[in-house]
Amino acid sequence: MKYLREEIFPTKFCSGCGCGTVLNCYAHAIDELGLNPENIVSVTGIGCSSWIPSPYLKCDTLHTTHGRPLAFATGVKIMKPDMDVVVIAGDGDIAGIGGNHLIHSARRNLDISVFLVNNYIYGMTGGQVSPTTPMGHPTTTTPYKNIEHPMKIAELVAAAGASYVARWTTYNVFPLMESMQNAFKKKGFSFIEILSPCPVAHGRKIGMREGQDYLNMFKEKAIKIEKVKNLSEKELEDRIVIGKFVDRERTEFTESLRKLNQERIGK
């Protein structure tokens, strides 16, 4: 609780929303690592999940335009390389509108941590279809059903070249917390996709009106990445693959930039 601005509690999230759980894990991860919140910059975009660090967490926060938190975070990290830059945003924000920023930040291997809270929908703006909405789910903009295939963001970022990629749900709180700590420690682009309930905008259309329905679904459908090797794509269609996808060492962008500056202009 010492990392939070207590005067604005209770949070603005709906009852059963997973964003509070993510904030809870984030605060606990910072606490267990013993980090000073004054050394953290949280950059967020627009959406429900962008309300996670700002205004509740006692750190510097930058609430930016829709889909562009990674562009802002690039600037912050280049000018303040000693600070931990964390981007927390939703699926519609950095996978939908800012999708290209995500791919190219991962390609450059910029030293930031990105926590993508995937709630399957554009929740704040009224439940429009997002790139991660599962096929067949009705939404406000697809009233009959969604006919598009959902995007697998963690796999995409892993292929784009990030240093650390993991996927967890809000049910797996302890591994999620551990993963967040690893993301903080990792030099390079660390990305965690967190599947989160949205019982109000997404769940009401498919009969999952409580947060518990989602957590039970995560519990049933989740399968560890170590166990999927022998399964076909068809068997995995309805499952959620969780775990650590990638953990590797690659050259980091800000370091290379500084080195180049030193060589060419001497500062």
Place this chain on the structure above:
Amino acid sequence: MIEIDEELCKGCGICTDFCPMKVLETSDKINKKGYYPPKAVKEDECLGCRLCELLCPEFAIFIINE
């Protein structure tokens, strides 16, 4: 020891459903916002696993391990 801040609770019921020992139960009192917060009915059976503390989206439950 289980510490519950009843005024922060939004009554989602995640803590009562997912407690492995079913220590928590929905109480019949309502808080200022009109939600039913949980109450600890079998506090001596609590394992101190902190699942409720981490799952709670509202920072309403804290487990203090002695």
